[in-house]
Amino acid sequence: MKYFIVTVLSKGKKTDYGLYAEHKKEAQYLAKIKHSGMILKAVETAPPLEDQFKVFKNNLLANFKKRKLKQDSLIAAIRQLAVMTNAGISIHDSMHEIAEATSDETLKGVLNGMAEDINSGHSLSHTAGKYSFELGTLSLAMIELGEKTGNMAEALHKLADMLEEIRRNIIKFKKAMAYPRNVMIAMAVAFTILISYVVPQFKTIFEQLEAELPMPTLILLFLEHLFNTYGLYVLAGLFVFFMAFRYMLDHNKKFKYKWHQALLKLYLIKNIIMFSTLSRFTLVFSELVRAGIPIAEALETSVAMIDNLPLQERLLIVRSTVEKGGSLHAGLKETNLFENMIIQMISAGESSGSLDSMLQKVMEYYKMRFDAIIDGLSEAIEPIMLFMIAGMVILLALGIFLPMWSMGDAVQGRH
Numbered sequence: 001m002k003y004f005i006v007t008v009l010s011k012g013k014k015t016d017y018g019l020y021a022e023h024k025k026e027a028q029y030l031a032k033i034k035h036s037g038m039i040l041k042a043v044e045t046a047p048p049l050e051d052q053f054k055v056f057k058n059n060l061l062a063n064f065k066k067r068k069l070k071q072d073s074l075i076a077a078i079r080q081l082a083v084m085t086n087a088g089i090s091i092h093d094s095m096h097e098i099a100e101a102t103s104d105e106t107l108k109g110v111l112n113g114m115a116e117d118i119n120s121g122h123s124l125s126h127t128a129g130k131y132s133f134e135l136g137t138l139s140l141a142m143i144e145l146g147e148k149t150g151n152m153a154e155a156l157h158k159l160a161d162m163l164e165e166i167r168r169n170i171i172k173f174k175k176a177m178a179y180p181r182n183v184m185i186a187m188a189v190a191f192t193i194l195i196s197y198v199v200p201q202f203k204t205i206f207e208q209l210e211a212e213l214p215m216p217t218l219i220l221l222f223l224e225h226l227f228n229t230y231g232l233y234v235l236a237g238l239f240v241f242f243m244a245f246r247y248m249l250d251h252n253k254k255f256k257y258k259w260h261q262a263l264l265k266l267y268l269i270k271n272i273i274m275f276s277t278l279s280r281f282t283l284v285f286s287e288l289v290r291a292g293i294p295i296a297e298a299l300e301t302s303v304a305m306i307d308n309l310p311l312q313e314r315l316l317i318v319r320s321t322v323e324k325g326g327s328l329h330a331g332l333k334e335t336n337l338f339e340n341m342i343i344q345m346i347s348a349g350e351s352s353g354s355l356d357s358m359l360q361k362v363m364e365y366y367k368m369r370f371d372a373i374i375d376g377l378s379e380a381i382e383p384i385m386l387f388m389i390a391g392m393v394i395l396l397a398l399g400i401f402l403p404m405w406s407m408g409d410a411v412q413g414r415h
Helices: 024-034 049-065 071-086 091-101 105-119 124-129 137-149 152-209 215-251 253-263 269-290 295-304 309-323 328-335 340-352 355-375 377-414
Strands: 002-010 013-021 038-044
Touching: 002 024, 013 024, 024 038, 071 091, 071 105, 071 152, 091 105, 105 124, 124 137, 137 152, 137 269, 137 295, 152 215, 152 269, 152 355, 152 377, 215 253, 215 377, 253 269, 253 309, 269 295, 269 309, 269 355, 295 309, 309 328, 328 340, 340 355, 355 377
Parallel strands: none
Antiparallel strands: 002 013, 002 038
């Protein structure tokens, strides 16, 4: 909604009123209903600071309240919905039954809300779009596929299989990260205790030296002062920063694009994002093509579910190329995301009329690459972990012992 200042002439006096509307004509119409007099003009402008703060607060609270569905609950609900739909039970009744049976309050609210929308005459894909955060883009894509093919039960079964595959990858990722995460947490706790309680004991000794302290010692003393004097402020600052960062990601597309772009340049993370995206894209795209959906429509649906904005932008090139009459393999080549082997496979599939089976092989290839990255994640993180641990130990050792050695040399010099 946009904010307008509407000037109304009433009894020879001009008065300005602020209101929200979709466009200028609607603003003039609303002003005419609410206020008597002649509408002179309607000018779009920035909302008052009070309104902007209220919108910011509401969006921030909405972010707190938003909760994604538990994958186990979502998969079980989709399985049940597929079975009941296949048995001829209406989507509306099926959702109410599943909502009554589940103990997940978030899932219950989503299913009841969707059932009410369907009862009002909306399609399943339309009402699912309102719960895109809770359901995820993959669920929306497969529900749309079910409507297009007319076989919702099969699409829901396939969706549950895909979500289980993604869930397995998430579990593998968490297991791979468990050991390095626990080690780093232990090191962070130990470092904090040393900075907060051990370094202050040496601080008085260092002050008595009245000598120029080495850089590692100065860093330790600075961290000690920061932790013990401004610790709570640092924590509050980090919390505010996190909330502001999250708000910007949710409401500023340009900021989100830059952040996603930065992630694609980070060691290891770029490969995880790249191959998880390509794996999911080829998975959905191959299923849509196999179901008989035209390539342009299949590309539109598949690209829409990509979360990373720079990758989504590059994959949109494929859809644009196909819509202009170009071949699929030419569009994929233009993105610079796919290896030459993949381009040749797609080209062969287009030439032989076996594109769906070739896409299936491409999907399996990217799934294999992504699984390999997840399986080797722990080994890939170890050098980073060792480097950070070594840095902490060296800083503590040099920061404490260098001044002690200097003090020992000074004492020997006196004798």
